Amino acid sequence: MTQDLTYDLVVVGGGPAGVAGALTAALAGLRVTLLDSGARLGGQYFRHAAVPRREPGLDRFLRQVRELGARADVLTRHQVWNVSREPDGDVTVHAHTRDASGERPVTLRARRLLIATGAHDRPLPFPGWDLPGVLTAGGAQALLKGGNVLAGRRVVVSGTGPFLLPVATGLAGAGARVLGVYEAGGGLGLARHPLLALGKAAETAGYAAALVRHRVPYRPRHAVVAAHGEREVEAVTVARLDADWNVLTTSIVACDTVAVGYGFVPQIELGTQLGCDTRAEPDGSVVLAVDAAQRTSVPGVWAAGEPTGVAGWAQAEVEGRIAGRAVVADARPQAVRGSDGVLLRRRSRGRAFGAALHEAYPVRPGWQGWLRDDTLVCRCEEVPLARVREAQELGATDARSVKLLARPGMGWCQGRICGYAVSCLAGEPPAPPRRPIAQPVTLGALSEAAPPDAGSQDDPAH
Amino acid sequence: MSDVIVVGAGVVGAACAYYAARAGLDVTVVDRGPVAGGTTGSGEGNILVSDKEPGPELELAVLSNGLWRTLAEHGGFEFEAKGGLVVAETDEIQRQLTDLAAEQGVEHVTVGGAELRDYEPHLAGDLAGGVLYPQDAQVQPMLAAAALLRHGAESFGHGTLRLRLGVTVTGFVRSGDRVTGVRTSQGEILGDAVVNAAGTWGGEIAALAGVELPVLPRRGFILVTEPLREPLIRHKVYTAAYVTNVASDSAGLETSAVIEGTPAGTVLIGASRERVGFDRTTSVPVLSRLAAQAVALFPALREVRAIRSYCGFRPYCPDHLPVIGADPRVPGLYHACGHEGAGIGLAPATGHLLAQLLTGERPDVDLRPFRPERFSEEAA
Numbered sequence: 001m002t003q004d005l006t007y008d009l010v011v012v013g014g015g016p017a018g019v020a021g022a023l024t025a026a027l028a029g030l031r032v033t034l035l036d037s038g039a040r041l042g043g044q045y046f047r048h049a050a051v052p053r054r055e056p057g058l059d060r061f062l063r064q065v066r067e068l069g070a071r072a073d074v075l076t077r078h079q080v081w082n083v084s085r086e087p088d089g090d091v092t093v094h095a096h097t098r099d100a101s102g103e104r105p106v107t108l109r110a111r112r113l114l115i116a117t118g119a120h121d122r123p124l125p126f127p128g129w130d131l132p133g134v135l136t137a138g139g140a141q142a143l144l145k146g147g148n149v150l151a152g153r154r155v156v157v158s159g160t161g162p163f164l165l166p167v168a169t170g171l172a173g174a175g176a177r178v179l180g181v182y183e184a185g186g187g188l189g190l191a192r193h194p195l196l197a198l199g200k201a202a203e204t205a206g207y208a209a210a211l212v213r214h215r216v217p218y219r220p221r222h223a224v225v226a227a228h229g230e231r232e233v234e235a236v237t238v239a240r241l242d243a244d245w246n247v248l249t250t251s252i253v254a255c256d257t258v259a260v261g262y263g264f265v266p267q268i269e270l271g272t273q274l275g276c277d278t279r280a281e282p283d284g285s286v287v288l289a290v291d292a293a294q295r296t297s298v299p300g301v302w303a304a305g306e307p308t309g310v311a312g313w314a315q316a317e318v319e320g321r322i323a324g325r326a327v328v329a330d331a332r333p334q335a336v337r338g339s340d341g342v343l344l345r346r347r348s349r350g351r352a353f354g355a356a357l358h359e360a361y362p363v364r365p366g367w368q369g370w371l372r373d374d375t376l377v378c379r380c381e382e383v384p385l386a387r388v389r390e391a392q393e394l395g396a397t398d399a400r401s402v403k404l405l406a407r408p409g410m411g412w413c414q415g416r417i418c419g420y421a422v423s424c425l426a427g428e429p430p431a432p433p434r435r436p437i438a439q440p441v442t443l444g445a446l447s448e449a450a451p452p453d454a455g456s457q458d459d460p461a462h
Numbered sequence: 463m464s465d466v467i468v469v470g471a472g473v474v475g476a477a478c479a480y481y482a483a484r485a486g487l488d489v490t491v492v493d494r495g496p497v498a499g500g501t502t503g504s505g506e507g508n509i510l511v512s513d514k515e516p517g518p519e520l521e522l523a524v525l526s527n528g529l530w531r532t533l534a535e536h537g538g539f540e541f542e543a544k545g546g547l548v549v550a551e552t553d554e555i556q557r558q559l560t561d562l563a564a565e566q567g568v569e570h571v572t573v574g575g576a577e578l579r580d581y582e583p584h585l586a587g588d589l590a591g592g593v594l595y596p597q598d599a600q601v602q603p604m605l606a607a608a609a610l611l612r613h614g615a616e617s618f619g620h621g622t623l624r625l626r627l628g629v630t631v632t633g634f635v636r637s638g639d640r641v642t643g644v645r646t647s648q649g650e651i652l653g654d655a656v657v658n659a660a661g662t663w664g665g666e667i668a669a670l671a672g673v674e675l676p677v678l679p680r681r682g683f684i685l686v687t688e689p690l691r692e693p694l695i696r697h698k699v700y701t702a703a704y705v706t707n708v709a710s711d712s713a714g715l716e717t718s719a720v721i722e723g724t725p726a727g728t729v730l731i732g733a734s735r736e737r738v739g740f741d742r743t744t745s746v747p748v749l750s751r752l753a754a755q756a757v758a759l760f761p762a763l764r765e766v767r768a769i770r771s772y773c774g775f776r777p778y779c780p781d782h783l784p785v786i787g788a789d790p791r792v793p794g795l796y797h798a799c800g801h802e803g804a805g806i807g808l809a810p811a812t813g814h815l816l817a818q819l820l821t822g823e824r825p826d827v828d829l830r831p832f833r834p835e836r837f838s839e840e841a842a
Contacts, residue, residue, distance in 0.1 A: 082746055094746055102765070273744060381726070394608035395471065395497030397627050404503045404604045407726065412688060414770055436744035436771045440688060443731075444764035447754035450747040 007031050008331050010093050010110035012080045012270060015043020016057075016313045017305030017320035018116030019064050024324025026071035028335040033073040033108060035080055035095055037439070041065050043118050044138055045313040049147030057313065078106060079439040083113060083270050089300055091274075096445045103442045105449040112300045112327050115271050115288065116320060119264035119306035124159075124367050125385075125421050127375045128227030128236075129260070137167045137261030144170050151175030156236055156253055158182040158224035159261040161361045165207040167259055172214035179255055181216060182238055184223040184245055184262075185361050224258055225250070225370040233258055245366030262363055265420060266307045269435040274298045278432045281309060282358040284420070286432045292344070293326035294319055302327060311354030318346045368425065377425065378418040380411025388425055399426040412440070464490040464624070466820060467644055467653035469631050469667055470799070471495075472502035473607040473806050475659035477813030478798050480533075480614035482657075483623040485817045489614070490651055491623070492644065494630035497611060498604040501661045501805060504774025506684060506722070506730050507603040508698065509807040512546045512595035513705050516565045518831035519783060519804070522811045524568060525827060527597050529810035536617075538609025539601055540725065546598030547573070547581055547697040548705070549589050549759070555702045556591040562705070563593045570595050584694050584762045598698055600722065603806045626651070634671050634795075641671060641794035655820055657796045662777040664785070664799030668834075673791045676837050677800045679775035681741070683734045683748050685756070688767045689727030698722040699759065704733065708803065709782060713737040715748060719755035721763075729766065731756045733803070735776075742773060776803045779837075786812055786832040788819060796820070797834045 014036030121136035226237040239247040277297035302323040305316035373386040391405035409415025471493035514520035534541030550556035614623040635643035643652035668675035703718035720732040779800040
């Protein structure tokens, strides 16, 4: 199913960055398509139910979505599994979607591509993290925003980073009993939360007030280091930690839900498929390197939002608009209006915020001591820590060979969940992802993904 | 000071080290990366007799097949004696297949079109027949290589087999003409003999010793499916075109269906061949063709999802034969590389024969077809 037309811009990802970029380009008259895997646009942050509830920024975002829908092709429920660059510089976007007749391939061609694929949660393994009832912090928030009921659940929130605060207040606001927020980092307490130092005093005060209102204790230098239960979570071990996250003392907290998050992993595999340059963030995340106009090292390819560095939804929108303007300048220079000045200033403030976050919430190595030999490192392939250690004894000296010998990261999620932990255990910083198939695709759809003549150089004599 | 330095910790290097240690030699294995990080780590783990034309490579494959069975008894990896089923689309191809099987003289069963589904219930219905090779087998190649090294290090006396990983060979130490060791990123390592088991990078190691060895990369992609609940495919199943593609000299893209299940429940789908240097860029048209061929052979795979793909670089020599033996141009230097797509299968025989050479025994198989200097003779 190859469409004949070549788009001026294809945007992958319908969160704040992608929608802002697509809308900016569409308003200037460019032919734009935006693809998103979800049923509705919004991404992780603006994920919403069919009848959305009120939330900061959401009204504005939904207005942008409506405007975009009138000016561009918006393809929801489309999974992009590969992007590749053609010899003439165009980009081919391979996606698939499912309808009554099954999964079918959708192939688009574009002069330019904007990667706005967001980020996913970064969990750390601990004994019992594979029990039902243990969620990622983002997963818990997605349930809430999707309209699922968590009221009445007894929830423990743990991990590191400011994202734990909206998750905890959101859960409490929805009627869940939040038994505690355990922040592994920051020995200072909420009154001196690093968010304050980042000029987010009002936001922090809001969260602090909400936590007080719902009587939620906030405990820095504490973390959930084990979950217990027969068939699902019944209790967790909460530990007081030293500065390196080694366990000092422990106590048991009865609960039925655990939300855990240790930061985010930017989703950059479409960029690495194209050969875009990457750089390492201070927290070890690998992100796409971009210039002042959000351009990657590959001509015709832009990136915005978390794939260029985790800094939140407001920054993502600013970057999306900057990328959109740069795309317009490239395609139709006469259509560019005004200057980027304000946007660029807002972006540098946002970047400073992102960088400060990475500095304020590092993952410390002591978590490796929470694991037991039988703790699963990779849940998809059920690989316990002992097997990772065996692979290392057999001569696996890096994360890739640990994966080849012991299979962590070989399963359904392709290492998105365990990749960071496996890198840490292998003693090396995370490498750029190598995922030629970014999303699972049926062999049927894959077999029809390329035009019949493409790549065919068979000599009939053989 | 070692008796032998093996350059390369892939499956061929591991086998050379294992058999040399077993023969009583002190061995040091050097690799710039981890164990099995090169082509060994990107293969399917095939141990095939079925795809070899009658001749020296088949002789090597048959010897190796028996050796793998013995090695597997030590544990550390599983030898899956699943058998290979070569299928024919037409009666004419079926006739060619049965003729080839008769010439090969290895154990086989001719299967008529009507009986194919007794062997593989999910095969497409329109095939003319096939030939089953019970000796064809599969190992998990990284585990097999690591287990050989581990077993070698533990069985023949402490310190007999040493592993130096993350050490890059940068040159050779010489005494007159003779090679007496390697220079590395971590200093010199001295030894009486150096075995070049660097696989696809064997030509680069040879060049460091000042000799030419035409080993070139021949790229292959493999598609991996989601794990299936019930095994769908029992044997290694491939089409007759695979045999002709393996033997072809074309630099352009060739694909043929090679499909098999794994103990993890995934299905591996190959095989493509193209000579494009060390380019890792994924080719969607290649993946698409592999998928189409797999679905044509096993229609039930249509709704099964591919979750990843990977590529590797087979060490290809112009005459498709590996390079095994002493290099008369550089005393002290031996080669064991260039096995193209058959390195896993041929590794034990290669290691065994090389150990015989190193200890002054007469090799069980005539090594002349594999001699390193054969390419420069042709040029002359």
